[in-house]
Amino acid sequence: MRRIDLTSAGFLLLEKRETPMHVGGVNLFTLPDGADEQEFLTALRTQLRDCRDFRKPFGDYVVTGKTGLYWEKDEHIDMDYHVRHSALPSPGRYRELFSLASRLHTTLLDRTRPLWEMHIIEGLQDRQFAVYSKIHHAAIDGVGAMHITQAMCTEEPSAPLGYAPYSQEAYEAYKQERFGGATSTAAPNKRDMRNVLEALKQQYDSGMNLATAMRRFGLAFVGRSGNLAVPWHNVPKTSINTRVSGARRFVAQTFAFERVKNICKSMDATVNDVVLAMCAGALRRYLLSRDELPRHSLKAMAPVSLREEGDVDSSNAVGFITADMATNIYDPEKRLRTIQQSMRAGKDLLRELSPAEAALFMQLTQLPALLTS
Missing domain, CATH: 3.30.559.10 (Chloramphenicol acetyltransferase-like domain)
Structure with missing residues (x-):
């Protein structure tokens, strides 16, 4: 096993x-x-x-x-x-x-x-x-x-x-x-791990970096960490924020990727930034059509890879950034800029950590959701 x-x-x-x-x-x-x-x-x-x-x-x-x-x-x-x-x-x-x-x-x-x-x-x-x-x-x-x-x-x-x-x-x-046959694994060695705190103490010796990241993450909960967004701060109530059933519906839409790349080039944005902005614009139009666009912006969980180059062994090397979707902003360019700032703040937080530290940070920050489920 x-x-x-x-x-x-x-x-x-x-x-x-x-x-x-x-x-x-x-x-x-x-x-x-x-x-x-x-x-x-x-x-x-x-x-x-x-x-x-x-x-x-x-x-x-x-x-x-x-x-x-x-x-x-x-x-x-x-x-x-x-x-x-x-x-x-x-x-x-x-x-x-x-x-x-x-x-x-x-x-x-x-x-x-x-x-x-x-x-x-x-x-x-x-x-x-x-x-x-x-x-x-x-x-x-x-x-x-x-x-x-x-x-x-x-x-x-x-x-x-x-x-x-x-x-x-x-x-x-x-x-x-x-x-070329050479791979590395991003998963930390957890042979002696009984819980996350023990792993933090015994294996990583990175308390300062992790403590700094956790402090910034905590300040974001009360709106005191700049552009960094978190899942539970100023989340508005809409018809989208509700219990879901197990049913799923699959649909697809085609877009010209050349247009997306042109926007990326002109705005110094990533493809993910532009796709998030497209989703944000669609959400805004939908909520306006129902006369329920909230004053605070919607948030979205955006996955980010923590996988090291050449690592094809790990089952999961993924973290999550909470993106501010800027649905309360009318101007499309300003909306995209706000999304960019939110994503960059989340990436900057992870960039200060090693891959092992980032993986552990994600585990720590996801524990509340896991424990309350």
Whole structure:
């Protein structure tokens, strides 16, 4: 058995029917020229189901021990359960695809099995097919998911990889191609850890940096830390701030990425800044249409990667910044500037810490949410 680190365990402990803690993605593909759809998809399904040697933790399920949660190898993994093949009803539009993805994403993953599913979906128009993947956040974060997506794909339609994306073979090949085989792990060594405070005392010897970060974080709760935002300070009540059910709805919208990049260049902004500003503008228009735009701005949790360069081993190396969405600002440019300032303040706070310190800081600041859930 392998101990599940505190950040990953938090996603398991916080999960309930109303707040599933898995992540999912839909990828669209076009069949190669001349390929028979049924033969191609059958071969793809067989390739995915033939995997036997899994990279960690995709061959493991969660067990509870005396001192925490652990990954345990599944000796009898049922690949027919994890790799599924579905067909859309006619006419096979994106509407039917999104409806199916919504239904698949609503259900919780089975804790008695490895925490992932992959669905091959046929029946789309224009010789397309889709792959919907569903993985528990305890097993993967956003950057890790991108590594897996890149490992499972090839740019040559006539040269398939020949191995499953969750296999050890895919992991080793991708690591060698991308990083020359050398990787580092951002996860701190917790072999002697009974709780976070003991780890802070025995392993990091970084009390001054962490104490400074915690003090600034605490001052933000009472509005005395500049542009740094926190989740529970001046949060307005709207129809959005309410209890949710376990149902999920998947929709998609296409934007010209060249326009986004042009805004980034002219405003010295990141893509994340611009996307947050787009969301903020949409939220503002929606709340105005309902005559309930609040005086205080809405807040949003924005994930940030704490993963070190070359680290493809960690399940989770992620932290969170509370972004001020500036929904109470009319001018779009000023709104974007306010979002930028909020994001930079959060990043500056983490930048002062080492990766290990930043991971521990995130664990400490997330404990209140974990304990009150």
